Amino acid sequence: xxxxxxxxxxLSFVDFSRFLKEGKLALEVGSLVIRCRSIMPSVAKxxxxxxxxxxFQISPDFADFYVExxxxxxxxxxxxxxxxxxxxxxxxxxxxxxxxAPALFEWGxxxxxxxxxxxxxxxxxxxxxRNGQVLILPAPPGSGKSTLCAALAxxxxxxxxxxxxxxxxxxxxxxxxxRPINLKxxxxxxxxRFVTDAEWxxxxxxxxxxxxxxxxxxxxxxxxxxxxxFPRWVVFPKYVADAEPSLTLRSKPQSCIDLAENALxxxxxxxxxxxxxxRLIDHCDCYDFIYSRLEDALLTFEQLAESEQLTRxxx
Amino acid sequence: MIHSAEGLRSSFFAHRSWxxxxxxxxxxxxxxxxxxxxxMAVFLCILNLPECEANINRETLxxxxxxxxxxxxxxIEQSLQQLTRLNIFTN
Numbered sequence: 001x002x003x004x005x006x007x008x009x010x011l012s013f014v015d016f017s018r019f020l021k022e023g024k025l026a027l028e029v030g031s032l033v034i035r036c037r038s039i040m041p042s043v044a045k046x047x048x049x050x051x052x053x054x055x056f057q058i059s060p061d062f063a064d065f066y067v068e069x070x071x072x073x074x075x076x077x078x079x080x081x082x083x084x085x086x087x088x089x090x091x092x093x094x095x096x097x098x099x100x101a102p103a104l105f106e107w108g109x110x111x112x113x114x115x116x117x118x119x120x121x122x123x124x125x126x127x128x129x130r131n132g133q134v135l136i137l138p139a140p141p142g143s144g145k146s147t148l149c150a151a152l153a154x155x156x157x158x159x160x161x162x163x164x165x166x167x168x169x170x171x172x173x174x175x176x177x178x179r180p181i182n183l184k185x186x187x188x189x190x191x192x193r194f195v196t197d198a199e200w201x202x203x204x205x206x207x208x209x210x211x212x213x214x215x216x217x218x219x220x221x222x223x224x225x226x227x228x229x230f231p232r233w234v235v236f237p238k239y240v241a242d243a244e245p246s247l248t249l250r251s252k253p254q255s256c257i258d259l260a261e262n263a264l265x266x267x268x269x270x271x272x273x274x275x276x277x278x279r280l281i282d283h284c285d286c287y288d289f290i291y292s293r294l295e296d297a298l299l300t301f302e303q304l305a306e307s308e309q310l311t312r313x314x315x
Numbered sequence: 316m317i318h319s320a321e322g323l324r325s326s327f328f329a330h331r332s333w334x335x336x337x338x339x340x341x342x343x344x345x346x347x348x349x350x351x352x353x354x355m356a357v358f359l360c361i362l363n364l365p366e367c368e369a370n371i372n373r374e375t376l377x378x379x380x381x382x383x384x385x386x387x388x389x390x391i392e393q394s395l396q397q398l399t400r401l402n403i404f405t406n
Contacts, residue, residue, distance in 0.1 A: 253336035257349045267345060271329055274340035274347055278331040 004058040008051050017044040019058055026063050028055040030166070030177035030225055032117075034109065035063035038101075040083065043069045046102030046201040050180040050214055053222040065112055069105050071098065087112045100204050103212055106180060113164055114264040120166040120175060121276050122264045127165040127174055128157035130305045131312075133232035134174045136165050136284070138262040141209075144239030144291070147187040150215055151294040152301060154195045159221035164264070167231070169272060172280050178225040180214035188213055194294055233304065234259065234284045237291065245296035247289050247304070255286035320371055320404050325362040330355075341403060348401045356383050357394035358403070371395060371404075 008016065008027075019025040023037030027047075038044060068086040072095050083101035084091055085108035092111055096104050114122055125138035126149035135157070139145040146162050153159035160166075160174055162181040167174055180201070183191055188203065188211065199216040234255055235247075259277050260266045266273040291297045329340040337355040339348045350358060360382050364375070379391050386394075398404045 251335045252333040253338050253349050256331070256338045257347065260347050266347075270345055271340055271342060274329055274338075278338065281333075282331075 006056060007053055008048060008056050009053060011056070013044075013048055016048050017041070020044050020047065023066075023068070024059045026057045026060050027051055028057065029109075029179060030175055032065070032113075032177075033057065033060060033063045035060070035066045036105075037066075037068040038070060038105070040069060040071070040098075040101050042099070042202070043083075043101050043105055046214070047105065049199050050106075050201055050216045052199065052216060053219045054178075065116075067105070067108060067112065069101050069108070085111075096207075100207055102201050103182075103204050103207065103214065106182060106214055109179070110163055113166070117166070118265050118268055119169060121169050121172070121266075121269065121273060123165040123167070123259060124163070124262045124264055125165040126162045127160035127231075128152050129160060129174070129176070129227075129229045130157050130301075131309050132229050133305070133308060134160065134229045135233045135235060135301065135304075136174075136231055137235055137237055138165075138259060139237050142239075143237055144187070145237055146181055146183055147190060147239070148237050148291070148294070148297055150181045150183060150187075150191045151194055151298060153181065153218055153221060154198065155298050156302070158224060159217050167276065167280065168228075169269065169276055172231065172276060172283065173228045174231055175228055176221070176225040178217040178221040180216055182212065182214055184212045185210045190294070191215065231280055231284050232308065233287065234281070235287045235289050237289045237297075239292065240290050241292055243290050243292045245289070245291045245293070245300050247287050247300050250286040250288050252281050252286055256281045320361050320364075323362065323404070328362070339403070344402065346402075348403065350397070353386055353390055354394040354397050356386065357391055358398055361398075 020036055021039050026033050026035040066088050069083055072082055072084045081098040082095035083098045083104055084095040085104050087108065123136065123138055125136050126145050127134055127136050128149065137145050137149060149162045159178050160176040161179060165174060201214040203211055203213040205211050236250065236258065256277055259280065263273060263277065327342050331338055332355060336352055337350045339350055357379060360379055376388065376391065380388050383391065
């Protein structure tokens, strides 16, 4: 059977919604093929907006995962309706209020990759590429990681991921997914002012994380999402109000421990994970970065990338 | 404090060192530990002791002090306590 392929934007929204409703639509996200089903209009609208430039297939013979966002078959259909996420027919977590369905699709895919894709070393970190070298930004929630990632992704850096950095366990090469960037609370307003020509999913209120939305990845990042690159920098960012920008070298062994703590499958991979994280640290310069203004951050990372480029060119 | 390195084998561990410290992966527990340079020196020295199977007693401390002449005995004792705290040794 001939499989229909293209980029999502080539489909009309009506056709897209029909394929999604029938469970025939498969999105290509990095090297994963994710077959999707949902009859919820809000989910269709969100995926159509956020994955506009991603390749799709209709009824492919193979998909890595089958996911669905739907209303659970319970009395909640009538009173405070909910949405649930299914992957390969299993429901990994409890349903959420129906208005969070579009975000649930994104969070569900994050969970699916973190829980199942152990052929990658998965770090809870943003990652971006410039001049063929990857910057990894691991950080706990609230450190400004996604805000910084969004600003960089729309200012000269190629987005790999805002949430899950995926490294090949054989050669530590980073794999891009170019998925939507999850922003919350004040970060939404900051990036709306900073990135004026981007596309967004509708905002969702009163989630566990507060007000959240997703920002569509830049088209260039999606077009090049199959191009891998090696990590070069590991930078632990921290937003501190009114702070001057400060990029300082960081202890390698401490960075190794902190990366292991941020790795989602470190304990599953065991010694393979240890060998991988030590190789990663060998390959990378490690820094702490404190900032308060995105303009300063962009300049700092620009200088970091440029100094590396000069070194590589023998200056 | 008596520290026991009984049955300790270098094959239990993988490790990697940089100028500012080391990390050790304990194959028995799956845990990864950060060790400063001094503690790492003591750790490697103990793994190389032929009497590694016994408790670390006065005689062992003297031997460690001779093998790591740059470290004061009090620092060696602190490193041993750190290795015990991390469950690399038992006490």
